[in-house]
Amino acid sequence: MPGALKAKAGLLSLLCTFAVLAQETKTNSDAVFRVSFMTGVDFVLRNSPTSRKYLIETMPGGVALLDYNNDGLMDVFVVNGGLVRDPMLSPYSFDRHDPAYWNRLYRQNKDGTFTDVTEQAGLANAGDTNYGMGVAVGDYDNDGYPDIYVTNYGKNILYHNNGDGTFTDVTEKAGVAAGGWSVSAGFFDYDNDGKLDLFVTRYLDWSVEKNKTCGSERPTYCPPGEFPPVSNILYHNRGDGTFEDVSVPSGIAAHKGHGLGVAFADYDGDGYTDIFVTNDVTNQFLFHNNGNGTFTEIALDSGAALTDDGKMLSGMGVAFQDYDNDGLPDLIVTQLPHQPYVVFHNDGNGAFSPQDMESGIAALSGKSGGWGVGFEDFDNDGWKDVFIMQAHVFDNVETYDTSLRYRDTPLLALNHKGHFVRANSGSDVPVAGRGAAFGDINNDGWMDVVTTSLGDRPRLFLNRGGKLHWLTITLRGKRSNRDGFGARVQVNGQVRFATAAGSYLSSNDKRLHFGLGSAQTADIDIKWPSGIHQVLKAVKADQFILIEESVQP
């Protein structure tokens, strides 16, 4: 093996001792997951629904899977909403000083339980004027410790990881507070300079004063079209702990929408990471990275802006990975009920075509609204499956449409060579699902999911595992950014784009997981953002490996 490769085979043997299971909701033998709350995680996502139907109430909240202390165990960070009074009276406060409304960081212990370390980590009290939304994780200063960026209605917060179990709010110095209503965010390196930049989606021009309710007899949340659209924000990392807002010169700010989700991938293989933004009842945005610091929005002309019937999507969550193993990243966008989730297949040559019907996704959706979403190989057969958190936007939807329901169960669909077939997720408890973060929480080689639901505790979908093989890769950039975000990694023909972004409001395990089916070895082909091409042959399956960027002298 090349010297750059450091294998950590059999890193952890927590499978037998993992002890997070409590209050299991279902134990069907064919279920892919065991679903439970996590021991020690007492967080409740408090969105504070009111009769005034303030739009922010129905939108939170995110979840991140990260190893903040580099002990090899996935920790969990969850974003809380805040107190919304009924009615809100000026001066407005979401009471985020109250511990009930704090965001929370839970450190995973060796026995699989969790300990709340929020206060000692310096993450308590997210600011009374901030109503929490989402989270992005990335090592923006390449110091080896993941930093946390929290989006809010209000001001966003960048927490620098000090490497000693604590974080420091560096928002002001970094210049990334944004403002308005931020939703999803993600770190990526758009100019391949080895430093992670930051993209923030913003939803719409809303304030307590501008809030409206829709529906006369049964007031409910207004659709996004009732509020002016806004632009998203791109921050360029200067490398000195500060960021520059380059939204205008990059061309990002020229496009206004109702942004919710964001995901990154190099869809056209030109070596530069592109951006896909889901918009709610506006055209979706695909920002093509021109490689010179600017972006061109090309969703409509590339076929990724509208449904195949030319209708706008209520775009919410998004995943941007290759589901049909043709080497090109595809898109799935979740939306409201009676609007099937849309799969935009990457046809090559910069073109996408809706394939929700051909892929089977259309037939599996339509009755439910979708939020957090991920293309992950849950059964390790070498094909990425799909998991979607589902629920309606309106908490009173049943009162005016008996065919719909507010709370719902997640959708799990297994990928049979490009065609999705519904599978038993293991959960039959309907929830007001929102965020979903994907990762291997117990380091057993099988992908898990941690989800958020309004008014509820996070749930762990712990993969029950199986006999097929797998490989999980941690990238260590040298010339590229330290996490290798933006790398194209091919393993036995399957491709993943290195990123923690995607889903809805959430941040995923940054490690790259591959199901290998019956294969016991893997050939790995990596194209780093720096342009370096690295190949590893016959790597043994069923291990966690760390691959350092091979920088030739």
Added chain:
Amino acid sequence: MTQCLLWVCLLLQPQSTAPALPPEAITLLQSGIQAENLHDLDGAIDAFRKAADLAPSSDIVFFRLGDAYMKKGDYASAIPPLKHAAELNPTALPVHQLLGIALLATGYAAEAIPHLDMVHEYGALGIAQLQTGQPAEAVANLQTALSKRPDDPDLLFYLSRAGSSLASQSLDKLFSTSPDSPRGHQAKGQTYFAMKMYPEAAKEYQQALALRPDLPGLRLELGQVYAANSDWPTAEEQFHLEAKEQPGNAEAAYRLGEALLQQGKMKEAAEELRRSDILRPDMPETLYSLGKALTSSDPNAAEHAFARVIELEKETPLAAQAYLALAGVHRKLGKPQQAAHDMQEFRRIQALTSPPSPTAQ
């Protein structure tokens, strides 16, 4: 339409049976007519009223007085002299025509009906019948009126209202007389469907089917309930049964094709949609779905189907959709210039047909 009828009426002359008028009355009648010609309606009314005082048995004088009120738009004041004229000369059709319209315009629809009926004023008669709860008669008379003035917007408007009212009345009768009949359940199913109460609608259709499994169209409607609720496999079952029972029904084939399409069964969908297109050629929706079903497997055939939709639809929202789909096909076929042109057309038609966004900037 009232205005229109008035103009028609003014061309007619009443058949007077009254004795000769006194000379003063004739003078006043002439000066009234002269004032009318000069558009001095108040002067005309004043002259006709004075003439009426001098000749209380002259139906002509009362008719002219009522007519002048009508021209002034004072329908309520027109009624008494017109009624008096009708009493004096019950066979004077123009009097009845004006009186019927005046009564209808002032809300006395029931009273207007015999007068309008007498002069075969079908349009106004239909409106009066609609207002008095006789939608069946209204539909018949409005259709007769429309046969002479097919584009009259008032007639079209009232016919649509009469049709709805007739449907509603028929349903009420069906519910009250035969609530548990197959048609009763079917009608209830339709009502629930319109209210988006899909489980309730499905239940009603199932009850109808249990009673009359052979009733044509029931499974088609039940399938549409399942389809609206995104339950495509069950919808497919129903459409399949309907298509089997009615192999010549183009809609059943189209719906079945759509259900198959939604489930990604592209080949089977294309077969059914082709069958539908043969049964009822050039239905744009069928051709559009057929294009979608063929896009991956046979882009050239898909191109043809979408092009035909555009030919048929020109600048409708469906034509815009077809251009968007055609752009995708052209990208697949490696025809980027044609795709760019399609997108241009898509944008153009979309701009023509989309309502402006309330928050558009």
